[in-house]
Amino acid sequence: MLPAFSACCEELVSRWSESLGSEASLELDVWPELQNLTGDVISRTAFSSSYHEGRRIFQLQAEQAVLVMTNIQKIMIIPGYMSLPTRSSRKMRKNNKEIESILRDIIGKRIRAMEQGESTKDDLLGLLLESNMRQAEENGQSGMGMTIEDVIEECKVFYFAGMETTSVLLTWTMVVLSMHPEWQDRAREEVLGLFGKNKLEYEGLSRLKTLTMILYEVLRLYPPAISFVRKTYKEMEIGGITYPAGVILELPVLFIHHDPDIWGSDVHEFRPDRFSEGISKASKDPGAFLPFGWGPRICIGQNCALLEAKMALCMILQ
Numbered sequence: 001m002l003p004a005f006s007a008c009c010e011e012l013v014s015r016w017s018e019s020l021g022s023e024a025s026l027e028l029d030v031w032p033e034l035q036n037l038t039g040d041v042i043s044r045t046a047f048s049s050s051y052h053e054g055r056r057i058f059q060l061q062a063e064q065a066v067l068v069m070t071n072i073q074k075i076m077i078i079p080g081y082m083s084l085p086t087r088s089s090r091k092m093r094k095n096n097k098e099i100e101s102i103l104r105d106i107i108g109k110r111i112r113a114m115e116q117g118e119s120t121k122d123d124l125l126g127l128l129l130e131s132n133m134r135q136a137e138e139n140g141q142s143g144m145g146m147t148i149e150d151v152i153e154e155c156k157v158f159y160f161a162g163m164e165t166t167s168v169l170l171t172w173t174m175v176v177l178s179m180h181p182e183w184q185d186r187a188r189e190e191v192l193g194l195f196g197k198n199k200l201e202y203e204g205l206s207r208l209k210t211l212t213m214i215l216y217e218v219l220r221l222y223p224p225a226i227s228f229v230r231k232t233y234k235e236m237e238i239g240g241i242t243y244p245a246g247v248i249l250e251l252p253v254l255f256i257h258h259d260p261d262i263w264g265s266d267v268h269e270f271r272p273d274r275f276s277e278g279i280s281k282a283s284k285d286p287g288a289f290l291p292f293g294w295g296p297r298i299c300i301g302q303n304c305a306l307l308e309a310k311m312a313l314c315m316i317l318q
């Protein structure tokens with residue numbers, strides 16, 4: 001996975017260098033650039049050789065994200081808005097069909113290759129299909145344990161969960177490092193101290209203390225997932241209140257990350273050194289840092305995301 005991250009980051013940085021040419025500065029909208037980077041990374045790690053087909057998926061998923069956010073605002077005013085045959089809901093359905101057809105194609109090709117004895121390749125799709133087939137064999141079924149539809153849904157989740165979130169983290173990090181040049185200098189000093197201007201050594205990434213503190217502080221102030229939603233499946237008591245089955249509960253991560261009673265009176269300030277002794281000592285409540293969720297549905301891509309972000313920022317700072 002790391003060589004794929006590295007290839008994508010190198011491509012980004014060399015494109016920026018080329019655009020800069022001999023000029024001293026350049027104005028650039030970094031968010032689409034970073035969306036492109038994280039989409040590229042997920043395409044390569046999920047689909048290796050089919051990565052060019054995968055790229056179209058992330059463009060469509062990015063469009064879907066904008067349409068969902070616009071529709072969510074309208075739902076508040078017009079109940080049932082999502083089921084109305086509006087232009088945006090037609091566009092969403094069309095996009096979804098295209099995404100599913102690309103994925104169906106990639107998955108079909110890969111299954112045929114696997115059936116002809118080709119290696120599964122070291123990518124997410126290969127791992128998913130391999131474990132699915134093994135599970136089916138163990139259960140005495142022929143073919144697949146999950147249906148193609150299930151695999152398609154899993155692939156969509158990977159795209160959605162892995163692309164927007166990481167590009168938001170990287171974009172905010174660039175914003176705050178521009179607003180706080182003293183932290184930018186400290187981060188660059190650390191990166192140059194470890195790697196110079198050379199190619200990154202993967203083991204060195206685990207020694208990036210300052211950059212890790214900066215990323216944690218960005219995830220605290222600007223968590224890409226601002227809240228989680230859960231539904232009670234049976235009557236249950238939470239915090240001394242009994243809820244019947246079917247109640248939607250929302251955990252407001254953004255509010256928890258900005259609560260002065262938990263983080264102190266400097267809660268709204270960018271102060272990465274609050275994480276100097278790790279996450280558990282950064283606040284009065286060790287469980288209050290929730291950028292990747294908690295419990296059984298905690299983000300399975302969190303280590304991937306942090307490694308990708310560190311690699312990209314190291315190269316940008318270099």
Ligand code: HEM
Pocket residue numbers: 157158161162163165166169223224225228229290291292293294296297298299300301302304305
């Ligand atoms: C900064 C980057 C990321 C953030 C902030 C983030 C955040 C989260 C959060 C908060 C959840 C839990 C949602 C809930 O409990 O309702 C989650 C779940 C998930 N994340 Fe991430 N994520 C990031 C990157 C990634 C990446 C890179 C991948 C994949 C390569 C990924 C894959 C997933 C998946 C598959 C789930 C669902 C897990 C499950 O339901 O069991 N995430 N993520």
